[in-house]
Amino acid sequence: MLTNEQRALQQVISYIEQGQWEKANLYCQIINPQTLLDPNNTKIFTALKYLFLEKQTSHPWDKIKSQTEIIQELITYLQTHFPQDNFTKESLSFLSDNFNEENNLDFLDNLKHTYNQEKLFQQLLKIISPSFENKDPYHKHFYYQEIFDKLRKFMAFIPHKNDKTLFNLNQMASCHPEFFESNQQAKQKIQEEYYRLSETFKGLNQATKGFKKGQIITIGGYTGLGKTTFVYNLLIDISKTKHQETNKHPNMLVFSYEMTLEENLSRLLAHQTQIPLDIILDKNFEDSNITQHTYTERMKTAKQLFANINLSFSYDKGKNIDYVIDLVYRLYLEQKIEIIVIDHLQITKSTNHLENDRLAID
Incomplete structure:
Protein backbone atom coordinates (compact mmCIF):
# COMPACT_ATOMS: atom_id res chain seq x y z
CA MET A 1 0.00 0.00 0.00
CA LEU A 2 1.31 3.43 -0.93
CA THR A 3 2.02 6.01 1.75
CA ASN A 4 0.63 9.53 1.55
CA GLU A 5 4.06 10.83 0.58
CA GLN A 6 4.40 8.28 -2.23
CA ARG A 7 0.98 9.23 -3.59
CA ALA A 8 1.94 12.92 -3.49
CA LEU A 9 5.11 12.16 -5.48
CA GLN A 10 3.06 10.20 -8.01
CA GLN A 11 0.87 13.26 -8.45
CA VAL A 12 3.89 15.47 -9.19
CA ILE A 13 5.05 13.04 -11.90
CA SER A 14 1.53 12.89 -13.33
CA TYR A 15 1.46 16.67 -13.78
CA ILE A 16 4.96 16.69 -15.32
CA GLU A 17 3.96 13.95 -17.78
CA GLN A 18 0.84 15.91 -18.80
CA GLY A 19 2.76 19.17 -19.13
CA GLN A 20 0.51 20.87 -16.58
CA TRP A 21 3.24 23.13 -15.25
CA GLU A 22 1.01 25.56 -13.36
CA LYS A 23 -0.56 22.74 -11.38
CA ALA A 24 2.82 21.12 -10.78
CA ASN A 25 4.27 24.40 -9.49
CA LEU A 26 1.30 25.02 -7.19
CA TYR A 27 1.44 21.47 -5.85
CA CYS A 28 5.16 21.82 -5.14
CA GLN A 29 4.58 25.16 -3.39
CA ILE A 30 2.22 23.50 -0.95
CA ILE A 31 4.42 20.50 -0.22
CA ASN A 32 7.02 21.35 2.41
CA PRO A 33 9.92 18.94 1.74
CA GLN A 34 11.44 19.64 5.17
CA THR A 35 8.52 17.91 6.86
CA LEU A 36 8.41 14.79 4.69
CA LEU A 37 8.85 11.84 7.02
CA ASP A 38 10.98 9.70 4.68
CA PRO A 39 14.36 11.30 3.80
CA ASN A 40 14.43 9.40 0.49
CA ASN A 41 11.09 10.98 -0.45
CA THR A 42 12.59 14.39 0.31
CA LYS A 43 15.43 13.68 -2.14
CA ILE A 44 13.00 12.40 -4.78
CA PHE A 45 10.81 15.48 -4.42
CA THR A 46 13.75 17.89 -4.56
CA ALA A 47 15.17 16.12 -7.62
CA LEU A 48 11.83 16.21 -9.47
CA LYS A 49 11.41 19.89 -8.72
CA TYR A 50 14.93 20.70 -9.94
CA LEU A 51 14.93 18.51 -13.07
CA PHE A 52 11.52 19.43 -14.44
CA LEU A 53 10.50 22.77 -12.91
CA GLU A 54 13.69 24.71 -12.15
CA LYS A 55 16.33 23.43 -14.59
CA GLN A 56 16.58 25.49 -17.77
CA THR A 57 15.93 23.71 -21.08
CA SER A 58 17.03 24.81 -24.54
CA HIS A 59 13.55 24.33 -26.00
CA PRO A 60 10.06 23.89 -24.45
CA TRP A 61 9.62 20.62 -26.32
CA ASP A 62 12.54 19.19 -24.33
CA LYS A 63 10.34 19.27 -21.22
CA ILE A 64 7.74 16.95 -22.75
CA LYS A 65 8.55 13.43 -21.58
CA SER A 66 6.77 10.16 -20.99
CA GLN A 67 6.40 8.72 -17.52
CA THR A 68 9.11 6.15 -18.28
CA GLU A 69 11.54 8.89 -19.39
CA ILE A 70 10.76 11.00 -16.31
CA ILE A 71 11.43 8.12 -13.92
CA GLN A 72 14.60 7.07 -15.78
CA GLU A 73 15.99 10.63 -15.70
CA LEU A 74 15.12 10.82 -12.01
CA ILE A 75 16.91 7.54 -11.25
CA THR A 76 20.03 8.67 -13.13
CA TYR A 77 20.10 11.93 -11.18
CA LEU A 78 19.57 10.24 -7.80
CA GLN A 79 22.20 7.54 -8.46
CA THR A 80 24.71 10.22 -9.48
CA HIS A 81 24.17 12.57 -6.55
CA PHE A 82 23.14 10.10 -3.82
CA PRO A 83 24.99 6.82 -4.59
CA GLN A 84 24.96 5.82 -0.92
CA ASP A 85 21.14 5.56 -0.92
CA ASN A 86 21.05 2.84 -3.59
CA PHE A 87 18.13 4.22 -5.63
CA THR A 88 17.04 1.66 -8.24
CA LYS A 89 14.21 1.17 -10.68
CA GLU A 90 12.68 -1.32 -8.26
CA SER A 91 12.86 1.02 -5.26
CA LEU A 92 11.08 3.71 -7.27
CA SER A 93 8.51 1.38 -8.84
CA PHE A 94 5.75 3.04 -6.80
CA LEU A 95 6.08 6.12 -9.05
CA SER A 96 4.78 4.19 -12.06
CA ASP A 97 1.12 3.85 -13.07
CA ASN A 98 1.66 0.09 -12.97
CA PHE A 99 1.83 0.39 -9.19
CA ASN A 100 -1.45 2.27 -9.08
CA GLU A 101 -3.21 0.21 -6.42
CA GLU A 102 -5.62 2.92 -5.35
CA ASN A 103 -6.82 6.44 -6.03
CA ASN A 104 -3.73 8.62 -5.63
CA LEU A 105 -5.45 11.94 -6.17
CA ASP A 106 -6.91 12.75 -2.76
CA PHE A 107 -5.10 16.06 -2.44
CA LEU A 108 -5.62 16.80 1.25
CA ASP A 109 -5.06 13.21 2.37
CA ASN A 110 -1.73 13.18 0.54
CA LEU A 111 -0.56 16.33 2.29
CA LYS A 112 -2.27 16.33 5.68
CA HIS A 113 0.82 14.99 7.47
CA THR A 114 3.14 17.61 5.95
CA TYR A 115 1.06 20.50 7.25
CA ASN A 116 -1.20 20.94 10.21
CA GLN A 117 -4.43 22.80 9.46
CA GLU A 118 -2.99 26.16 10.51
CA LYS A 119 0.05 25.85 8.23
CA LEU A 120 -2.05 24.68 5.29
CA PHE A 121 -4.41 27.62 5.77
CA GLN A 122 -1.48 30.06 5.91
CA GLN A 123 -0.15 28.61 2.65
CA LEU A 124 -3.57 29.03 1.05
CA LEU A 125 -3.73 32.69 2.15
CA LYS A 126 -0.29 33.26 0.68
CA ILE A 127 -1.32 31.81 -2.67
CA ILE A 128 -4.60 33.74 -2.99
CA SER A 129 -3.38 37.07 -1.59
CA PRO A 130 -4.02 39.95 -4.04
CA SER A 131 -1.22 41.74 -5.84
CA PHE A 132 -2.09 45.18 -4.41
CA GLU A 133 -3.37 46.68 -1.15
CA ASN A 134 -6.98 47.77 -0.75
CA LYS A 135 -6.38 51.47 -0.14
CA ASP A 136 -8.67 52.94 -2.78
CA PRO A 137 -12.40 52.44 -2.01
CA TYR A 138 -13.22 52.87 -5.71
CA HIS A 139 -11.19 49.77 -6.55
CA LYS A 140 -12.46 47.59 -3.72
CA HIS A 141 -14.39 45.43 -6.20
CA PHE A 142 -11.21 44.57 -8.13
CA TYR A 143 -9.38 43.82 -4.89
CA TYR A 144 -11.90 41.19 -3.80
CA GLN A 145 -12.45 39.97 -7.34
CA GLU A 146 -8.75 39.08 -7.57
CA ILE A 147 -8.95 37.15 -4.28
CA PHE A 148 -11.90 35.09 -5.47
CA ASP A 149 -10.37 34.55 -8.91
CA LYS A 150 -7.22 33.18 -7.28
CA LEU A 151 -9.27 31.07 -4.87
CA ARG A 152 -11.29 29.60 -7.73
CA LYS A 153 -8.07 28.86 -9.60
CA PHE A 154 -6.61 27.24 -6.48
CA MET A 155 -9.70 25.02 -6.14
CA ALA A 156 -9.51 24.12 -9.83
CA PHE A 157 -5.88 23.05 -9.37
CA ILE A 158 -6.70 20.57 -6.61
CA PRO A 159 -6.11 17.13 -8.15
CA HIS A 160 -9.19 15.20 -9.14
CA LYS A 161 -9.66 11.84 -10.79
CA ASN A 162 -11.03 13.58 -13.91
CA ASP A 163 -8.03 15.90 -14.28
CA LYS A 164 -6.02 13.86 -16.76
CA THR A 165 -6.09 15.25 -20.27
CA LEU A 166 -3.29 13.22 -21.87
CA PHE A 167 -3.74 9.46 -22.31
CA ASN A 168 -2.18 6.70 -24.34
CA LEU A 169 -4.39 3.85 -25.50
CA ASN A 170 -3.32 1.56 -22.66
CA GLN A 171 -4.26 4.21 -20.08
CA MET A 172 -7.58 4.78 -21.84
CA ALA A 173 -8.29 1.05 -21.71
CA SER A 174 -7.45 0.90 -18.00
CA CYS A 175 -9.93 3.71 -17.32
CA HIS A 176 -12.83 1.74 -18.82
CA PRO A 177 -12.35 -2.01 -18.36
CA GLU A 178 -16.14 -2.41 -18.67
CA PHE A 179 -15.87 -1.87 -22.46
CA PHE A 180 -13.80 -5.07 -22.73
CA GLU A 181 -16.10 -7.25 -20.61
CA SER A 182 -19.28 -9.01 -21.71
CA ASN A 183 -20.97 -9.63 -18.34
CA GLN A 184 -23.91 -7.89 -16.66
CA GLN A 185 -21.64 -6.02 -14.23
CA ALA A 186 -19.95 -4.31 -17.18
CA LYS A 187 -23.33 -3.43 -18.67
CA GLN A 188 -24.51 -1.98 -15.36
CA LYS A 189 -21.30 0.06 -15.02
CA ILE A 190 -21.86 1.64 -18.44
CA GLN A 191 -25.53 2.33 -17.75
CA GLU A 192 -24.67 4.14 -14.50
CA GLU A 193 -23.04 6.88 -16.60
CA TYR A 194 -26.29 7.67 -18.43
CA TYR A 195 -29.67 9.12 -17.60
CA ARG A 196 -32.10 7.21 -19.79
CA LEU A 197 -35.56 8.10 -21.00
CA SER A 198 -38.73 6.01 -20.97
CA GLU A 199 -40.61 4.63 -23.98
CA THR A 200 -42.33 8.02 -24.23
CA PHE A 201 -39.12 9.28 -25.83
CA LYS A 202 -38.22 6.01 -27.54
CA GLY A 203 -36.66 7.59 -30.64
CA LEU A 204 -34.56 10.04 -28.65
CA ASN A 205 -33.48 7.27 -26.29
CA GLN A 206 -32.35 5.05 -29.16
CA ALA A 207 -30.48 7.89 -30.84
CA THR A 208 -28.62 9.07 -27.74
CA LYS A 209 -28.57 6.01 -25.42
CA GLY A 210 -29.67 8.57 -22.83
CA PHE A 211 -27.86 11.65 -21.56
CA LYS A 212 -24.31 11.01 -20.38
CA LYS A 213 -22.96 12.57 -17.20
CA GLY A 214 -20.91 15.66 -17.96
CA GLN A 215 -22.59 16.44 -21.29
Whole structure:
Protein backbone atom coordinates (compact mmCIF):
# COMPACT_ATOMS: atom_id res chain seq x y z
CA MET A 1 0.00 0.00 0.00
CA LEU A 2 1.31 3.43 -0.93
CA THR A 3 2.02 6.01 1.75
CA ASN A 4 0.63 9.53 1.55
CA GLU A 5 4.06 10.83 0.58
CA GLN A 6 4.40 8.28 -2.23
CA ARG A 7 0.98 9.23 -3.59
CA ALA A 8 1.94 12.92 -3.49
CA LEU A 9 5.11 12.16 -5.48
CA GLN A 10 3.06 10.20 -8.01
CA GLN A 11 0.87 13.26 -8.45
CA VAL A 12 3.89 15.47 -9.19
CA ILE A 13 5.05 13.04 -11.90
CA SER A 14 1.53 12.89 -13.33
CA TYR A 15 1.46 16.67 -13.78
CA ILE A 16 4.96 16.69 -15.32
CA GLU A 17 3.96 13.95 -17.78
CA GLN A 18 0.84 15.91 -18.80
CA GLY A 19 2.76 19.17 -19.13
CA GLN A 20 0.51 20.87 -16.58
CA TRP A 21 3.24 23.13 -15.25
CA GLU A 22 1.01 25.56 -13.36
CA LYS A 23 -0.56 22.74 -11.38
CA ALA A 24 2.82 21.12 -10.78
CA ASN A 25 4.27 24.40 -9.49
CA LEU A 26 1.30 25.02 -7.19
CA TYR A 27 1.44 21.47 -5.85
CA CYS A 28 5.16 21.82 -5.14
CA GLN A 29 4.58 25.16 -3.39
CA ILE A 30 2.22 23.50 -0.95
CA ILE A 31 4.42 20.50 -0.22
CA ASN A 32 7.02 21.35 2.41
CA PRO A 33 9.92 18.94 1.74
CA GLN A 34 11.44 19.64 5.17
CA THR A 35 8.52 17.91 6.86
CA LEU A 36 8.41 14.79 4.69
CA LEU A 37 8.85 11.84 7.02
CA ASP A 38 10.98 9.70 4.68
CA PRO A 39 14.36 11.30 3.80
CA ASN A 40 14.43 9.40 0.49
CA ASN A 41 11.09 10.98 -0.45
CA THR A 42 12.59 14.39 0.31
CA LYS A 43 15.43 13.68 -2.14
CA ILE A 44 13.00 12.40 -4.78
CA PHE A 45 10.81 15.48 -4.42
CA THR A 46 13.75 17.89 -4.56
CA ALA A 47 15.17 16.12 -7.62
CA LEU A 48 11.83 16.21 -9.47
CA LYS A 49 11.41 19.89 -8.72
CA TYR A 50 14.93 20.70 -9.94
CA LEU A 51 14.93 18.51 -13.07
CA PHE A 52 11.52 19.43 -14.44
CA LEU A 53 10.50 22.77 -12.91
CA GLU A 54 13.69 24.71 -12.15
CA LYS A 55 16.33 23.43 -14.59
CA GLN A 56 16.58 25.49 -17.77
CA THR A 57 15.93 23.71 -21.08
CA SER A 58 17.03 24.81 -24.54
CA HIS A 59 13.55 24.33 -26.00
CA PRO A 60 10.06 23.89 -24.45
CA TRP A 61 9.62 20.62 -26.32
CA ASP A 62 12.54 19.19 -24.33
CA LYS A 63 10.34 19.27 -21.22
CA ILE A 64 7.74 16.95 -22.75
CA LYS A 65 8.55 13.43 -21.58
CA SER A 66 6.77 10.16 -20.99
CA GLN A 67 6.40 8.72 -17.52
CA THR A 68 9.11 6.15 -18.28
CA GLU A 69 11.54 8.89 -19.39
CA ILE A 70 10.76 11.00 -16.31
CA ILE A 71 11.43 8.12 -13.92
CA GLN A 72 14.60 7.07 -15.78
CA GLU A 73 15.99 10.63 -15.70
CA LEU A 74 15.12 10.82 -12.01
CA ILE A 75 16.91 7.54 -11.25
CA THR A 76 20.03 8.67 -13.13
CA TYR A 77 20.10 11.93 -11.18
CA LEU A 78 19.57 10.24 -7.80
CA GLN A 79 22.20 7.54 -8.46
CA THR A 80 24.71 10.22 -9.48
CA HIS A 81 24.17 12.57 -6.55
CA PHE A 82 23.14 10.10 -3.82
CA PRO A 83 24.99 6.82 -4.59
CA GLN A 84 24.96 5.82 -0.92
CA ASP A 85 21.14 5.56 -0.92
CA ASN A 86 21.05 2.84 -3.59
CA PHE A 87 18.13 4.22 -5.63
CA THR A 88 17.04 1.66 -8.24
CA LYS A 89 14.21 1.17 -10.68
CA GLU A 90 12.68 -1.32 -8.26
CA SER A 91 12.86 1.02 -5.26
CA LEU A 92 11.08 3.71 -7.27
CA SER A 93 8.51 1.38 -8.84
CA PHE A 94 5.75 3.04 -6.80
CA LEU A 95 6.08 6.12 -9.05
CA SER A 96 4.78 4.19 -12.06
CA ASP A 97 1.12 3.85 -13.07
CA ASN A 98 1.66 0.09 -12.97
CA PHE A 99 1.83 0.39 -9.19
CA ASN A 100 -1.45 2.27 -9.08
CA GLU A 101 -3.21 0.21 -6.42
CA GLU A 102 -5.62 2.92 -5.35
CA ASN A 103 -6.82 6.44 -6.03
CA ASN A 104 -3.73 8.62 -5.63
CA LEU A 105 -5.45 11.94 -6.17
CA ASP A 106 -6.91 12.75 -2.76
CA PHE A 107 -5.10 16.06 -2.44
CA LEU A 108 -5.62 16.80 1.25
CA ASP A 109 -5.06 13.21 2.37
CA ASN A 110 -1.73 13.18 0.54
CA LEU A 111 -0.56 16.33 2.29
CA LYS A 112 -2.27 16.33 5.68
CA HIS A 113 0.82 14.99 7.47
CA THR A 114 3.14 17.61 5.95
CA TYR A 115 1.06 20.50 7.25
CA ASN A 116 -1.20 20.94 10.21
CA GLN A 117 -4.43 22.80 9.46
CA GLU A 118 -2.99 26.16 10.51
CA LYS A 119 0.05 25.85 8.23
CA LEU A 120 -2.05 24.68 5.29
CA PHE A 121 -4.41 27.62 5.77
CA GLN A 122 -1.48 30.06 5.91
CA GLN A 123 -0.15 28.61 2.65
CA LEU A 124 -3.57 29.03 1.05
CA LEU A 125 -3.73 32.69 2.15
CA LYS A 126 -0.29 33.26 0.68
CA ILE A 127 -1.32 31.81 -2.67
CA ILE A 128 -4.60 33.74 -2.99
CA SER A 129 -3.38 37.07 -1.59
CA PRO A 130 -4.02 39.95 -4.04
CA SER A 131 -1.22 41.74 -5.84
CA PHE A 132 -2.09 45.18 -4.41
CA GLU A 133 -3.37 46.68 -1.15
CA ASN A 134 -6.98 47.77 -0.75
CA LYS A 135 -6.38 51.47 -0.14
CA ASP A 136 -8.67 52.94 -2.78
CA PRO A 137 -12.40 52.44 -2.01
CA TYR A 138 -13.22 52.87 -5.71
CA HIS A 139 -11.19 49.77 -6.55
CA LYS A 140 -12.46 47.59 -3.72
CA HIS A 141 -14.39 45.43 -6.20
CA PHE A 142 -11.21 44.57 -8.13
CA TYR A 143 -9.38 43.82 -4.89
CA TYR A 144 -11.90 41.19 -3.80
CA GLN A 145 -12.45 39.97 -7.34
CA GLU A 146 -8.75 39.08 -7.57
CA ILE A 147 -8.95 37.15 -4.28
CA PHE A 148 -11.90 35.09 -5.47
CA ASP A 149 -10.37 34.55 -8.91
CA LYS A 150 -7.22 33.18 -7.28
CA LEU A 151 -9.27 31.07 -4.87
CA ARG A 152 -11.29 29.60 -7.73
CA LYS A 153 -8.07 28.86 -9.60
CA PHE A 154 -6.61 27.24 -6.48
CA MET A 155 -9.70 25.02 -6.14
CA ALA A 156 -9.51 24.12 -9.83
CA PHE A 157 -5.88 23.05 -9.37
CA ILE A 158 -6.70 20.57 -6.61
CA PRO A 159 -6.11 17.13 -8.15
CA HIS A 160 -9.19 15.20 -9.14
CA LYS A 161 -9.66 11.84 -10.79
CA ASN A 162 -11.03 13.58 -13.91
CA ASP A 163 -8.03 15.90 -14.28
CA LYS A 164 -6.02 13.86 -16.76
CA THR A 165 -6.09 15.25 -20.27
CA LEU A 166 -3.29 13.22 -21.87
CA PHE A 167 -3.74 9.46 -22.31
CA ASN A 168 -2.18 6.70 -24.34
CA LEU A 169 -4.39 3.85 -25.50
CA ASN A 170 -3.32 1.56 -22.66
CA GLN A 171 -4.26 4.21 -20.08
CA MET A 172 -7.58 4.78 -21.84
CA ALA A 173 -8.29 1.05 -21.71
CA SER A 174 -7.45 0.90 -18.00
CA CYS A 175 -9.93 3.71 -17.32
CA HIS A 176 -12.83 1.74 -18.82
CA PRO A 177 -12.35 -2.01 -18.36
CA GLU A 178 -16.14 -2.41 -18.67
CA PHE A 179 -15.87 -1.87 -22.46
CA PHE A 180 -13.80 -5.07 -22.73
CA GLU A 181 -16.10 -7.25 -20.61
CA SER A 182 -19.28 -9.01 -21.71
CA ASN A 183 -20.97 -9.63 -18.34
CA GLN A 184 -23.91 -7.89 -16.66
CA GLN A 185 -21.64 -6.02 -14.23
CA ALA A 186 -19.95 -4.31 -17.18
CA LYS A 187 -23.33 -3.43 -18.67
CA GLN A 188 -24.51 -1.98 -15.36
CA LYS A 189 -21.30 0.06 -15.02
CA ILE A 190 -21.86 1.64 -18.44
CA GLN A 191 -25.53 2.33 -17.75
CA GLU A 192 -24.67 4.14 -14.50
CA GLU A 193 -23.04 6.88 -16.60
CA TYR A 194 -26.29 7.67 -18.43
CA TYR A 195 -29.67 9.12 -17.60
CA ARG A 196 -32.10 7.21 -19.79
CA LEU A 197 -35.56 8.10 -21.00
CA SER A 198 -38.73 6.01 -20.97
CA GLU A 199 -40.61 4.63 -23.98
CA THR A 200 -42.33 8.02 -24.23
CA PHE A 201 -39.12 9.28 -25.83
CA LYS A 202 -38.22 6.01 -27.54
CA GLY A 203 -36.66 7.59 -30.64
CA LEU A 204 -34.56 10.04 -28.65
CA ASN A 205 -33.48 7.27 -26.29
CA GLN A 206 -32.35 5.05 -29.16
CA ALA A 207 -30.48 7.89 -30.84
CA THR A 208 -28.62 9.07 -27.74
CA LYS A 209 -28.57 6.01 -25.42
CA GLY A 210 -29.67 8.57 -22.83
CA PHE A 211 -27.86 11.65 -21.56
CA LYS A 212 -24.31 11.01 -20.38
CA LYS A 213 -22.96 12.57 -17.20
CA GLY A 214 -20.91 15.66 -17.96
CA GLN A 215 -22.59 16.44 -21.29
CA ILE A 216 -23.54 20.01 -22.20
CA ILE A 217 -26.61 20.20 -24.45
CA THR A 218 -27.95 23.36 -26.10
CA ILE A 219 -31.54 23.51 -27.38
CA GLY A 220 -32.25 26.37 -29.79
CA GLY A 221 -35.31 27.73 -31.55
CA TYR A 222 -37.60 30.70 -31.85
CA THR A 223 -39.83 31.92 -29.02
CA GLY A 224 -43.02 29.92 -28.60
CA LEU A 225 -41.77 26.63 -30.06
CA GLY A 226 -42.07 24.88 -26.68
CA LYS A 227 -38.38 24.49 -25.81
CA THR A 228 -38.93 25.05 -22.09
CA THR A 229 -41.93 22.73 -21.90
CA PHE A 230 -39.99 20.05 -23.80
CA VAL A 231 -37.05 20.29 -21.39
CA TYR A 232 -39.33 20.09 -18.34
CA ASN A 233 -40.99 16.99 -19.77
CA LEU A 234 -37.53 15.47 -20.28
CA LEU A 235 -36.57 16.21 -16.67
CA ILE A 236 -39.70 14.57 -15.27
CA ASP A 237 -39.21 11.54 -17.52
CA ILE A 238 -35.51 11.20 -16.64
CA SER A 239 -36.31 11.41 -12.94
CA LYS A 240 -39.04 8.75 -13.14
CA THR A 241 -36.82 6.42 -15.18
CA LYS A 242 -33.85 6.85 -12.83
CA HIS A 243 -36.11 6.14 -9.86
CA GLN A 244 -37.30 2.92 -11.48
CA GLU A 245 -33.68 1.83 -12.02
CA THR A 246 -32.13 2.92 -8.72
CA ASN A 247 -35.06 3.76 -6.42
CA LYS A 248 -33.66 7.31 -6.22
CA HIS A 249 -34.62 10.55 -7.96
CA PRO A 250 -31.64 12.54 -9.34
CA ASN A 251 -31.01 16.07 -8.04
CA MET A 252 -31.98 18.61 -10.72
CA LEU A 253 -31.79 22.42 -10.76
CA VAL A 254 -33.39 24.86 -13.22
CA PHE A 255 -32.33 28.50 -13.49
CA SER A 256 -35.61 29.96 -14.74
CA TYR A 257 -34.99 33.45 -16.12
CA GLU A 258 -37.92 33.53 -18.55
CA MET A 259 -40.91 31.87 -16.90
CA THR A 260 -42.37 32.69 -13.49
CA LEU A 261 -43.07 30.27 -10.66
CA GLU A 262 -46.78 30.21 -11.57
CA GLU A 263 -46.05 29.55 -15.25
CA ASN A 264 -43.67 26.71 -14.47
CA LEU A 265 -45.98 25.02 -11.99
CA SER A 266 -49.10 25.28 -14.18
CA ARG A 267 -47.32 23.88 -17.25
CA LEU A 268 -45.78 21.03 -15.32
CA LEU A 269 -49.20 20.18 -13.92
CA ALA A 270 -50.79 20.32 -17.37
CA HIS A 271 -48.29 17.82 -18.73
CA GLN A 272 -48.29 15.55 -15.71
CA THR A 273 -52.10 15.38 -15.32
CA GLN A 274 -52.97 15.64 -19.04
CA ILE A 275 -55.46 18.33 -18.07
CA PRO A 276 -55.57 21.34 -20.44
CA LEU A 277 -53.92 24.46 -19.09
CA ASP A 278 -57.06 26.59 -19.51
CA ILE A 279 -59.01 24.21 -17.26
CA ILE A 280 -56.30 24.36 -14.59
CA LEU A 281 -56.42 28.17 -14.68
CA ASP A 282 -60.17 28.79 -15.24
CA LYS A 283 -61.69 25.72 -13.50
CA ASN A 284 -64.26 25.54 -16.30
CA PHE A 285 -65.37 21.89 -16.56
CA GLU A 286 -68.57 22.43 -18.59
CA ASP A 287 -67.10 22.10 -22.08
CA SER A 288 -64.58 19.34 -21.30
CA ASN A 289 -64.53 15.63 -20.54
CA ILE A 290 -62.67 16.31 -17.28
CA THR A 291 -64.86 16.00 -14.21
CA GLN A 292 -64.09 17.60 -10.87
CA HIS A 293 -63.49 14.12 -9.43
CA THR A 294 -61.03 13.26 -12.21
CA TYR A 295 -59.37 16.64 -11.74
CA THR A 296 -58.95 16.08 -7.99
CA GLU A 297 -57.57 12.55 -8.37
CA ARG A 298 -55.04 13.52 -11.03
CA MET A 299 -53.91 16.53 -9.03
CA LYS A 300 -53.45 14.33 -5.97
CA THR A 301 -51.18 12.00 -7.97
CA ALA A 302 -49.20 14.94 -9.38
CA LYS A 303 -48.78 16.48 -5.94
CA GLN A 304 -47.39 13.19 -4.63
CA LEU A 305 -44.85 13.08 -7.48
CA PHE A 306 -43.83 16.69 -6.84
CA ALA A 307 -43.27 15.84 -3.17
CA ASN A 308 -40.81 13.07 -4.08
CA ILE A 309 -39.02 14.42 -7.13
CA ASN A 310 -35.78 16.38 -6.54
CA LEU A 311 -36.41 19.28 -8.93
CA SER A 312 -35.58 22.84 -7.80
CA PHE A 313 -35.95 26.23 -9.51
CA SER A 314 -33.97 29.46 -9.12
CA TYR A 315 -35.90 32.60 -10.10
CA ASP A 316 -33.51 35.42 -9.15
CA LYS A 317 -33.07 37.32 -12.42
CA GLY A 318 -30.67 39.77 -10.78
CA LYS A 319 -27.89 37.18 -10.63
CA ASN A 320 -25.26 37.06 -13.36
CA ILE A 321 -23.43 34.12 -14.88
CA ASP A 322 -20.64 34.28 -12.26
CA TYR A 323 -23.23 33.63 -9.54
CA VAL A 324 -24.58 30.67 -11.50
CA ILE A 325 -21.08 29.19 -11.93
CA ASP A 326 -20.23 29.60 -8.24
CA LEU A 327 -23.54 28.12 -7.06
CA VAL A 328 -23.31 25.15 -9.40
CA TYR A 329 -19.71 24.47 -8.33
CA ARG A 330 -20.67 24.58 -4.65
CA LEU A 331 -23.63 22.25 -5.16
CA TYR A 332 -21.41 19.92 -7.18
CA LEU A 333 -18.82 19.76 -4.39
CA GLU A 334 -21.61 19.02 -1.92
CA GLN A 335 -22.95 16.33 -4.30
CA LYS A 336 -26.34 18.02 -4.32
CA ILE A 337 -26.74 18.43 -8.07
CA GLU A 338 -26.66 16.09 -11.07
CA ILE A 339 -28.60 17.83 -13.85
CA ILE A 340 -28.64 21.61 -14.49
CA VAL A 341 -30.83 23.60 -16.87
CA ILE A 342 -30.30 27.28 -17.68
CA ASP A 343 -33.36 28.88 -19.28
CA HIS A 344 -32.29 30.88 -21.07
CA LEU A 345 -28.73 31.52 -22.31
CA GLN A 346 -29.18 35.29 -22.44
CA ILE A 347 -27.87 35.32 -18.86
CA THR A 348 -24.41 34.80 -20.37
CA LYS A 349 -24.79 38.00 -22.38
CA SER A 350 -21.46 39.74 -23.01
CA THR A 351 -21.11 43.45 -22.32
CA ASN A 352 -19.71 43.82 -25.83
CA HIS A 353 -22.92 42.55 -27.43
CA LEU A 354 -25.75 43.65 -25.16
CA GLU A 355 -27.88 44.55 -28.17
CA ASN A 356 -27.50 41.20 -29.95
CA ASP A 357 -28.63 37.96 -28.28
CA ARG A 358 -27.02 35.71 -30.90
CA LEU A 359 -23.59 37.34 -30.56
CA ALA A 360 -23.92 37.47 -26.78
CA ILE A 361 -24.57 33.72 -26.53
CA ASP A 362 -21.69 32.93 -28.91
